[in-house]
Amino acid sequence: MTHNFQAIALLLIVSFCGLHTANALAQEVSAPTPVQMDYFGITTPDKLSAATKRALQWKHLANDWYIQFQTYDLKGDLAFESGVVRRDPSAVIQENGKYYVWYSRSVGPSQGFGGDVEIDKVFPWDRCDIWYATSTDGWTWKEEGLAVPRGEMGAYDDRSVFTVEIMKFEGQYYLCYQTVKSPYNVRVKNQVGLAWADSPDGPWTKSPEPILSPANNGIWKGEEQNRFLVEKKGDFDSHKVHDPCILPFKGKFYLYYKGEQMGEEVNFGGRMIRHGVAIADEPRGPYIKSPYNPISNSGHEVCVWPYNGGIASLITTDGPERNTIQWSPDGINFEIMSHLRDAPHAIGLNRSADNEKEPTEILRWGLTHQYRSGDYHFIRRFSSHRMSHHTAKGEEAAK
Numbered sequence: 001m002t003h004n005f006q007a008i009a010l011l012l013i014v015s016f017c018g019l020h021t022a023n024a025l026a027q028e029v030s031a032p033t034p035v036q037m038d039y040f041g042i043t044t045p046d047k048l049s050a051a052t053k054r055a056l057q058w059k060h061l062a063n064d065w066y067i068q069f070q071t072y073d074l075k076g077d078l079a080f081e082s083g084v085v086r087r088d089p090s091a092v093i094q095e096n097g098k099y100y101v102w103y104s105r106s107v108g109p110s111q112g113f114g115g116d117v118e119i120d121k122v123f124p125w126d127r128c129d130i131w132y133a134t135s136t137d138g139w140t141w142k143e144e145g146l147a148v149p150r151g152e153m154g155a156y157d158d159r160s161v162f163t164v165e166i167m168k169f170e171g172q173y174y175l176c177y178q179t180v181k182s183p184y185n186v187r188v189k190n191q192v193g194l195a196w197a198d199s200p201d202g203p204w205t206k207s208p209e210p211i212l213s214p215a216n217n218g219i220w221k222g223e224e225q226n227r228f229l230v231e232k233k234g235d236f237d238s239h240k241v242h243d244p245c246i247l248p249f250k251g252k253f254y255l256y257y258k259g260e261q262m263g264e265e266v267n268f269g270g271r272m273i274r275h276g277v278a279i280a281d282e283p284r285g286p287y288i289k290s291p292y293n294p295i296s297n298s299g300h301e302v303c304v305w306p307y308n309g310g311i312a313s314l315i316t317t318d319g320p321e322r323n324t325i326q327w328s329p330d331g332i333n334f335e336i337m338s339h340l341r342d343a344p345h346a347i348g349l350n351r352s353a354d355n356e357k358e359p360t361e362i363l364r365w366g367l368t369h370q371y372r373s374g375d376y377h378f379i380r381r382f383s384s385h386r387m388s389h390h391t392a393k394g395e396e397a398a399k
Contacts, residue, residue: 029053065325065338065359067384071368077143078133080378083107085124086131087377088163088301089348089367090175091245093200095168098134100200101348101367101379102147102175104162105131109375113225117183124377126184128162130177132200138350138365139381148175148195148204156181156210157193163301165245166200166351167283173197174283176244176255179210186227189214190240192257194284211285212241212255212278218262230263236274236294238262243302246283247331249311253280254331255287256302256313259294269320275299275313277332292332298322301346305355305362312359316343325360344368344382360386 032045040055042048048056073079078086090102106128111120121127130148133141148164151157157179164177179193191210197203218234227239237259244257255278265272274294278287298319305312310329315321323343326334337359348367355362365383372378391397 029056067360068387069384071380071382075140078141078379086379087369088346089379090164090166091349091351094352095200102132102164104128117185122184125162126160128160130164159184167246185225192244233263236261245302249331256304271318273318303347
């Protein structure tokens with residue numbers, strides 16, 4: 001009986017909220033203009049559906065931010081190799097007449113959490129090191145070898161280092177990446193590490209401590225290795241901080257990252273994954289999380305770039321705003337600029353592109369990863385093109 005009462009109460013609350021939202025929307029939307037009526041095909045302006053009211057609030061109708069993607073196989077050492085996992089490519093930079101990319105690399109299949117997590121490989125990104133490769137044309141790549149290894153036993157990064165990103169600033173190179181300390185169980189709290197070098201070929205010096213950690217205000221329920229049992233969920237990043245990317249911005253350094261919450265749930269947009277930002281005065285930190293976090297309602301791998309005095313962000317995979325490109329004038333408050341059909345996973349941007357040429361120029365080509373199977377992933381190339389019109393075969397586009 002108690003459960004029925006709770007269900008009815010919840011239904012009434014949801015219904016009231018929905019009615020309140022609809023009424024608020026009706027009050028906010030003014031009568032459509034003649035141009036809007038023609039654009040949207042409105043013939044009864046006194047009878048507008050909720051969908052039409054939402055459409056009348058759209059800001060970006062002639063869209064410079066809408067693109068479509070294609071993906072292609074690479075040649076050379078980054079082509080698929082049986083038994084080897086290569087995934088999560090960094091951004092591509094151009095140095096010494098070559099393109100450089102860094103990525104997560106491991107070998108062998110993964111066994112999941114059903115066995116001995118001290119011995120097994122639980123994920124394809126478990127027991128990874130960071131490797132790098134070079135190319136003269138962006139298609140055929142040569143694997144150059146190890147860049148950043150896992151730490152010694154007992155270190156914060158002794159189990160895996162993975163999902164790396166590159167930043168060059170004032171002649172020095174910085175790699176930020178995820179870290180896991182053994183044992184890799186379902187409640188382990190991932191952190192972010194940093195390494196730096198005077199050359200893209202290394203050698204790399206690793207920070208002795210993580211530069212970013214999860215919030216420490218969630219409370220697990222009991223001792224069982226179950227990540228969904230919590231007494232208190234805590235902040236949006238109380239379990240893991242993932243997918244770091246550092247950008248120089250407005251005289252400071254903005255570390256964008258993906259947060260995962262203890263007791264993570266699924267809502268109407270799928271997994272509750274959101275992004276945050278931490279800001280430092282120097283590339284090596286200390287990084288202080290923004291009080292405005294989280295700065296997105298959705299997302300997975302972080303993909304951000306400077307544009308027009310602000311920061312653009314490609315949001316993919318999870319949440320109600322997935323597959324959108326967003327932009328913020330201050331790097332914190334983002335607005336949706338376009339919705340996409342889909343987007344590649346774990347995009348590594350081409351940082352040598354002229355990112356100010358147009359909003360999505362930096363997405364014209366880059367690298368991504370693809371699952372060959374649940375155990376084996378490999379790196380591919382993507383390209384994109386703007387789509388501002390559509391035509392049938394043999395039809396001339398509007399001018």
